[in-house]
Amino acid sequence: MRAWLGLALNLRCGPRPSHYGLAILSALVGGAISTRQVLLHIMPGDAGRRTVLGLHLYTWALILFVVIAAGCALLLMFERQFEAEPSPGAGLKAFGVAAFAIAALLVLGNGVSTVLECGGGLCPDDPTDYQLLR
Amino acid sequence: MMSLPFFGFFAAFCLAWAERRGAALSLGLVSLVVLLLLFRRHATDSLPLSF
Numbered sequence: 736m737r738a739w740l741g742l743a744l745n746l747r748c749g750p751r752p753s754h755y756g757l758a759i760l761s762a763l764v765g766g767a768i769s770t771r772q773v774l775l776h777i778m779p780g781d782a783g784r785r786t787v788l789g790l791h792l793y794t795w796a797l798i799l800f801v802v803i804a805a806g807c808a809l810l811l812m813f814e815r816q817f818e819a820e821p822s823p824g825a826g827l828k829a830f831g832v833a834a835f836a837i838a839a840l841l842v843l844g845n846g847v848s849t850v851l852e853c854g855g856g857l858c859p860d861d862p863t864d865y866q867l868l869r
Numbered sequence: 870m871m872s873l874p875f876f877g878f879f880a881a882f883c884l885a886w887a888e889r890r891g892a893a894l895s896l897g898l899v900s901l902v903v904l905l906l907l908f909r910r911h912a913t914d915s916l917p918l919s920f
Contacts, residue, residue, distance in 0.1 A: 737874075737904070740881055740897045748890045757897050764901055768908055774916050839882035846875030857911050858871050 736845065737761035738803045739838040746831045750816040755807045762807070766800035769793050871911065874904035 741758030744751070772793040787795060810816075852858060854866045877900030884893035 737878055737897075737901065740878055740885065740893070743882060744885045744890060744893060747885050748888055751890075753894055757894060761897075761901060764905060771912060771916075774918065777918070835882070835886065839879060839886075842875055842882060843879045846872040846879060849872035849875060853871050856870055857907070860911070860913060 736838060736842050737765060738800070738807075739842075741807070743835050743838055746835055749819075752811065752817065755811050758807045759804050762800045762804040766797055766804070769797035769800060773797055871907050874900045874907065877903060 738758045738761040741754040741756070741761065744754040744757070748754075773791070776791065776793070785792075790798075849858070851865045851867045852862055877896055881893045881896040881900065884896060
């Protein structure tokens with residue numbers, strides 16, 4: 736979701752290298768955190784958490800972060816996108832508005848669920864329930 | 870406290886919608902740094918690796 740901010744800026748303010756830079760930086764940070772979580776459950780016999788298509792969610796997250804970083808790097812190679820004068824907000828179609836709104840609401844939703852799960856402090860290492868819903 | 874980066878990014882989305890590009894980029898970067906600092910304090914389990 737963090738990486739979406741750079742792409743959302745592209746949607747709203749026109750493509751800029753700095754927007755891709757933010758998306759790549761966010762993907763790198765997310766990838767580093769995902770890698771650490773993957774390593775936490777990498778030993779044989781560690782059942783870990785639930786899987787989707789045979790892979791843990793942390794592994795999927797790592798794959799997606801790599802894809803996002805690689806995708807942004809590829810998009811940066813289309814230099815003609817930076818030649819036109821950006822026209823903020825112009826031509827933002829319904830699909831773009833929907834994508835922007837969904838990304839923003841998912842970020843907000845994650846923030847609210849984190850407050851419910853961890854309260855005002857640090858989250859426990861292995862949370863099993865929501866502190867504010869006990 | 871660990872929700873701070875999420876709310877920071879949400880505020881950055883709002884700034885992006887308001888076309889305040891510089892502020893959105895700055896807040897996004899600050900939120901990223903806050904996320905890293907919080908993760909450093911949160912991730913205290915040692916990795917079960919041996920070589």
